[in-house]
Amino acid sequence: MHFGVQAMLLQLHRVDKNNYFREVPSGIENYRLKMQQNNRISALFGIQYPLIQAGMIWCSGWELASAVSNAGGLGIIGSGSMYPEVLDEHIQKCKQATDKPFAVNLPMLYPNIEEHIQTIIKHKVPIVFTSAGNPKTWTGHLKEHGIKVVHVVSSVKFALKAQEAGVDAVVAEGFEAGGHNGRDETTTMCLIPMVAKELSIPLIAAGGIGTGKGMLAAMNLGADGVQIGSRFIATPESSAHENFKQTVIDTPEGGTQLTLKELTPVRLIKNAFYNEVESAYQRCASQEELKALLGRGRAKKGMFEGDLINGELEVGQISGLIQEIKPAAEVVEEILDEFRAALNEQQQSKFQF
Ligand SMILES: Cc1cc2nc3c(=O)[nH]c(=O)nc-3n(C[C@H](O)[C@H](O)[C@H](O)COP(=O)(O)O)c2cc1C
Numbered sequence: 597m598h599f600g601v602q603a604m605l606l607q608l609h610r611v612d613k614n615n616y617f618r619e620v621p622s623g624i625e626n627y628r629l630k631m632q633q634n635n636r637i638s639a640l641f642g643i644q645y646p647l648i649q650a651g652m653i654w655c656s657g658w659e660l661a662s663a664v665s666n667a668g669g670l671g672i673i674g675s676g677s678m679y680p681e682v683l684d685e686h687i688q689k690c691k692q693a694t695d696k697p698f699a700v701n702l703p704m705l706y707p708n709i710e711e712h713i714q715t716i717i718k719h720k721v722p723i724v725f726t727s728a729g730n731p732k733t734w735t736g737h738l739k740e741h742g743i744k745v746v747h748v749v750s751s752v753k754f755a756l757k758a759q760e761a762g763v764d765a766v767v768a769e770g771f772e773a774g775g776h777n778g779r780d781e782t783t784t785m786c787l788i789p790m791v792a793k794e795l796s797i798p799l800i801a802a803g804g805i806g807t808g809k810g811m812l813a814a815m816n817l818g819a820d821g822v823q824i825g826s827r828f829i830a831t832p833e834s835s836a837h838e839n840f841k842q843t844v845i846d847t848p849e850g851g852t853q854l855t856l857k858e859l860t861p862v863r864l865i866k867n868a869f870y871n872e873v874e875s876a877y878q879r880c881a882s883q884e885e886l887k888a889l890l891g892r893g894r895a896k897k898g899m900f901e902g903d904l905i906n907g908e909l910e911v912g913q914i915s916g917l918i919q920e921i922k923p924a925a926e927v928v929e930e931i932l933d934e935f936r937a938a939l940n941e942q943q944q945s946k947f948q949f
Pocket of ligand 1: 650651652653655674675676677701703726727728748769772773774775776802803804805823824825826827899910911912913914
């Protein structure tokens, strides 16, 4: 981020008024430190900005994670689509590519989870984001090894369970999000203030955030930081297939749908495979038929191998706003620039009636 001292101090005064950062620092050398200290997520992870790149199967390997961490956010390796030896390699490469903190996302339904956990501990990965399972199962073990644990939820009830299980922070993910999702269809707009009201540990908002204005909105609703998935698919560093990246850009508003609720709800682009699922619903297909239709390897086929017809293409509603493939560091910079500009506008009476 490049801006002059004066502009920076001016912004910091305004930021301070909104209480995102409690003190006004005395100069440039203190800026980063204060920003880190005064935001609960930045302080927890030791990062510059409370902006987290989500763990995403087939899309977020070491290249994306290290690029986001180097840009001052927190990059996450999505281990749910990796064999244990692949995760091992990605962690090693990530460590070589950045000296900043990064995390691993661990979907707890993963069959080789114990091997993944051993790999994470062996390489002293500082932060783990768990999802899709009971946070009680592994939180204690990971924390005994000095690892910070964050759990992903989609409701107030599960946010409180995660807090009770001893996690350090919670990601609350709304209905707009790409990938697997909660059954209750609670939107980010409703979920974040409800969780913020009940939770005492830091809260990260996810689902439908891909711009600085979105980030500011989520923080105005009570989040301490944001987790962004879909926006980072459309970056050169993402391991997604080029066909999928291009489709994310081409997907308009209304181009995705949450489906397969009987199995695990997932938000997909409405491609030929999605149409097959819809036809199955219309003929009242059983769970077994749906399972057979989904089969194995659909997500890999679509997102990693670029089969736009037969593959499962997971992306969020925010795809309607994603228009360009650009480097992850530029995405981070653009979001933060827009965040600051929107914050200034907010404080300059734009919202006073
Ligand atoms: C392609 C894709 C794959 C995902 N894979 C995972 C995953 O493996 N584990 C997980 O916890 N969440 C996964 N998610 C959800 C993201 O971590 C994140 O919470 C979500 O993308 C946020 O919403 P957004 O897409 O609107 O930014 C995935 C999302 C996408 C789009």
